[in-house]
Amino acid sequence: MARDEAATCSAMSVSKTSLDDASLEDGTAEGRSNTGMSNDQDRISQDLARVPLGWTSRDWLSYWTRDDAEHEKSHHLHFWAPVEPLDNSTLIVSPLKRSEGITGLLRFYNSNGTLVSESSIAARHGQLAQLPLSAFLDGCETDQGFRHSHLELITSCECQGEIQFSSRLRSSFLTAAHRLSERESRAVPLTLSTNSRHVVALINPHDVQCVVKCRLFVGTRSPEEVCLLPPHGTVLISPEVLYASVINDLNKKKNTERSVGGQGAQKRSGSRDASKRAPHGRHFSGPMQGSNDALQAYLKLTTRSGKSLGYQILEERSFGQDGRTYGVLS
Secondary structure (H helix, E strand, O other), X not given: OOOOOOOOOOOOOOOOOOOEHHHHOOOOOOOOOOOOOOHHHHHHHHXXXXXXXXXXXXXXXXXXXXXXXXXXXXXXXXXXXXXXXXXXEEEEEEEOOXXXXXXXXXXXXXXXXXXXXXXXXXXXXXXXXXXXXHHHHOOOOEEOOEEEEEEEEEEOOOEEEEEEEEOOOOEEEEEOOEEEOOOOOEEXXXXXXXXEEEEEEEEOOOOOOEEEEEEEEXXXXXXXXXXXEOOOOEEEXXXXXXXXXXXXXXXXXXXXXXXHHHHHHHHHHHHHOHHHOOHHHOOOOHHHOOOOOOEEEEXXXXXXXXXXXXXEEEEEEEEOOOEEEEEEEO
C-alpha cells in the first residue's frame, strides 16, 4: 500500500469546465479540433472525447472535468470530513476499476472556503489508499461541536471512497457527499427527541456562493431558513437549534394535551372503581408516564443555484453524561 500522509504539494492549476447542471447533467462533452491541428493533437482530442465528462452519479457529488489546454481529465469526489469529537477518522479510497492505480491530490477547505492544506495520495493498482485525517484539519474551525473540513479528492481515474470513524460506543462511515441539485430536492425523515440531535453539513464545491433552503415539516408547522454557502465552504446546521422555538411550542402543546387527557381519564377511572388507582400510594400520572416525547419530522433541502451541491446528516445520541454515539442518515 502506498500513501503519503505528510507531504504537501502546490495547488494544481486546472481550468475546469463549467459545473452548471445544465451543461454537465449526465452529458458527454465532445472534443473539438481546430483546422491545422497536428495529427498528435487530433488523436489526443479524440481520446479525450471518448471520456464521459460531467456528473458520474445521481446520488453522490462526483464528476469529471477536463483541461483542454493541458489535455488532462480529472475526477472529483467531495466529502464532509469531521474529526473531533469523532475518533480515528480515516479516508479510504479505491479505484472504480481494480486494474488502475490511484494518483491524485487532496484539498482540505475550511468552513469559510479557504484552502487549509493539501496532500498527494497514491496507491498501486489493486490496493486501497488510506489516510488518517486529523493532522490535516489542524487549521480548521469548530462548529456545532465538530472540527471539520470540506474535502475534495482529485484523481486521474474514477474513484470511490468513504470516511470511517468511531466513537466510544460504535463505528460508522460517511460516503461521499450526497448530491443536491436544482432538479431534485431531498427530504430526510428525522426523529426529534431530548436525547438526540442532528447535524446537517451543506457543502459547496464551486467557486461562487450558492444558496440552500432548509424547511422542517413537523406537526402542522413548516418553518424555513435560507443558508448561504461560501465558495468551497461548508455550513453546519442543527434542526434542533435552528427551529428550537417551533419544536418547543409543539412539545408544550403536546404535553398540555396529554395532561388534560390524563386528568380526564383519571377522574373517569376513579369514579368507576377507586381500587384501580396506582398501588403503594403512588400518584397516577396518566399517559405521560413512560411515554415517548419524540416528534416525527422531515427536513427538505432545495437549491435554485443552478449548480449541484452536497450534504451529509449525522445523528448524535446521548446516553448519560459521557456516553455518545454517532450514526449517519442517508
